[in-house]
Amino acid sequence: xxxxxxxxxxxxxxxxxxxxxxxxxxxxxxxxxxxxxxxxxxxxxxxxxxxxxxxxxxxxxxxxxxxxxxxxxxxxxxxxxxxxxxxxxxxxxxxxxxxxxxxxxxxxxxxxxxxxxxxxxxxxxxxxxxxxxxxxxxxxxxxxxxxxxxxxxxxxxxxxxxxxxxxxxxxxxxxx
Numbered sequence: 001x002x003x004x005x006x007x008x009x010x011x012x013x014x015x016x017x018x019x020x021x022x023x024x025x026x027x028x029x030x031x032x033x034x035x036x037x038x039x040x041x042x043x044x045x046x047x048x049x050x051x052x053x054x055x056x057x058x059x060x061x062x063x064x065x066x067x068x069x070x071x072x073x074x075x076x077x078x079x080x081x082x083x084x085x086x087x088x089x090x091x092x093x094x095x096x097x098x099x100x101x102x103x104x105x106x107x108x109x110x111x112x113x114x115x116x117x118x119x120x121x122x123x124x125x126x127x128x129x130x131x132x133x134x135x136x137x138x139x140x141x142x143x144x145x146x147x148x149x150x151x152x153x154x155x156x157x158x159x160x161x162x163x164x165x166x167x168x169x170x171x172x173x174x175x176x
Contacts, residue, residue: 003020008153008155009136009155009157010155010156010157011126011129011130011131011156011157011158012156012157012158013156014129016127016128016129016131016157017126017127017128018123018124018125018127018136018153019120019123019125019126019127020119020121020123020124020125021121021123022153023123023148023151024148025148025149026147026148028146028147028148029044029140029142029146029147029148030044030121031043031044031045031121032117032118032121033115033117033118034087034110034111034118035092035110035111035112035114036092036108036109036110036111037092037093037095037099037109038092042085042108042110044142047142048144048146049144050081050083050144051081051082051083051142051143051144051149051170051174052083052084052085053072053082053083053084053085053139053140053142053167053170054085054118054139054141055068055072055084055085055087055107055138055139055161056086056087056088056118056122056124056137056138056139057069057086057088057135057137058088058089058126058131058134058135058136058137058157059088059089059090059134060086060088060094060098060102060109061090061094061098064158064159064160065088065137066098066102067160068086068137068160068161069086069102069104069107069109070102071163072084072086072163073102073103073104073106074106075163076106076107077106079167079170079171079174081174082170082171082174083108084106084107084108085107085108085110086107086109087109087110087111087112087118087135088110088111088112088134088135089111089113089116089119089133089134089135091111092109092111092113095109095110095111096109118135119135122140123153124136124138131157136153136154136157137153137154137157137159137161138151138152138153138154138161139151139152139154139161139162139166140152141166141170141173142173143173143176144173144174144176145176149169149172149173150166150169150170152165152166
């Protein structure tokens with residue numbers, strides 16, 4: 001069982017408990033296994049040597065997650081050399097359907113439903129409250145060297161992340 005921690009993360013102003021360690025900039029990025037929309041296993045280690053933005057969201061079927069993923073999709077089209085992976089507990093079938101309807105083609109959506117290794121390894125798996133079992137909103141930038149260049153646990157799950165900080169960190173990691 002993953003370690004439990006009270007994080008400074010809220011859902012509609014109520015604190016939530018997250019499972020897993022708090023990831024910080026400068027540390028090696030933990031590996032994880034998730035499932036893509038073709039039901040294939042994807043591991044972070046497969047992206048070694050690339051800059052990857054990991055965007056954790058509770059569900060693509062919510063307004064803020066929808067908006068966030070579309071904004072990152074738009075940014076990905078302009079950021080050569082940077083991959084953006086959105087990770088949620090949504091089933092791969094739902095992610096594929098959502099991407100088709102939303103016109104999202106530049107972001108890779110991954111489902112953590114099988115083993116919850118992303119949620120637990122990145123400390124975003126919600127233990128309690130109405131969103132128990134889903135992932136909290138967070139953004140991590142992993143550099144070509146496999147180290148975390150940026151980490152943001154969004155304080156209020158119902159709000160958007162700091163896109164500019166994540167994109168700036170990705171651009172810096174790309175040129176490093």
